[in-house]
Amino acid sequence: QITLQESGPTLVKPTQTLTLTCTFSGFSLSASGVAVGWIRQPPGKALECLALIYWNGDKHYSPSLKSRLTITKDTSTNQVVLTMTNVDPLDTATYYCARGPIFDFWGQGTLVTVPS
Amino acid sequence: EIVMTQSPATLSVSPGERATLSCRASQSVSSNLAWYQQKPGQAPRLLIYGAFIRATGIPARFRGSGSGTEFTLTISGLQSEDFAVYYCQQYNNWSFTFGQGTKLEIK
Numbered sequence: 488q489i490t491l492q493e494s495g496p497t498l499v500k501p502t503q504t505l506t507l508t509c510t511f512s513g514f515s516l517s518a519s520g521v522a523v524g525w526i527r528q529p530p531g532k533a534l535e536c537l538a539l540i541y542w543n544g545d546k547h548y549s550p551s552l553k554s555r556l557t558i559t560k561d562t563s564t565n566q567v568v569l570t571m572t573n574v575d576p577l578d579t580a581t582y583y584c585a586r587g588p589i590f591d592f593w594g595q596g597t598l599v600t601v602p603s
Numbered sequence: 604e605i606v607m608t609q610s611p612a613t614l615s616v617s618p619g620e621r622a623t624l625s626c627r628a629s630q631s632v633s634s635n636l637a638w639y640q641q642k643p644g645q646a647p648r649l650l651i652y653g654a655f656i657r658a659t660g661i662p663a664r665f666r667g668s669g670s671g672t673e674f675t676l677t678i679s680g681l682q683s684e685d686f687a688v689y690y691c692q693q694y695n696n697w698s699f700t701f702g703q704g705t706k707l708e709i710k
Binding site: 524533534535536539547548549550583585587588589590591593594595596 | 604637639645646647648649652658690692694697698699700701702703704
């Protein structure tokens with residue numbers, strides 16, 4: 488059974504750094520072709536891919552957010568961590584992690600609020 | 604960045620009828636196109652990948668078609684649980700962009 492679970496703060500102040508952790512089970516991020524990605528969804532809006540990390544360490548970032556994002560993996564603990572620096576109220580969203588590159592399994596999502 | 608455009612934004616269809624949702628890519632994505640269903644308060648669910656391959660457990664009434672820049676999701680014999688928001692997504696080129704969604708509502 489494949490599961491993913493996001494964890495992190497629900498409230499982050501502007502200019503602070505947001506750190507989100509995706510803890511997964513039922514698959515290995517060491518297996519060829521496997522990736523884990525972070526996707527966000529502002530309230531009432533569409534989905535946006537933020538970052539993706541592959542089994543071999545390759546990383547991809549949203550071009551518009553690249554300077555603020557870092558994605559890392561720890562295969563020993565089955566975790567993928569996303570950090571976003573200098574958050575802004577526009578970063579208020581539900582943040583999901585999902586198994587990739589085709590996002591076939593998703594976490595339930597975690598709502599992060601950045602107050603104005 | 605590849606832009607994905609979905610139409611219509613909202614589609615009103617009666618239960619039992621057929622719904623046709625469209626997705627257009629700003630440049631060719633080959634067959635690297637997925638469709639997701641999202642219900643309120645839930646994570647998206649993968650329906651279709653490879654433009655036409657149904658994901659595990661997805662009923663046959665969901666059918667994907669197209670390639671290149673034009674794609675269609677057809678849902679036949681609409682059931683009450685099918686009314687939701689549908690997103691297309693290309694995974695041919697990073698940044699794996701999503702469309703803005705089509706809301707399928709009960710007529």
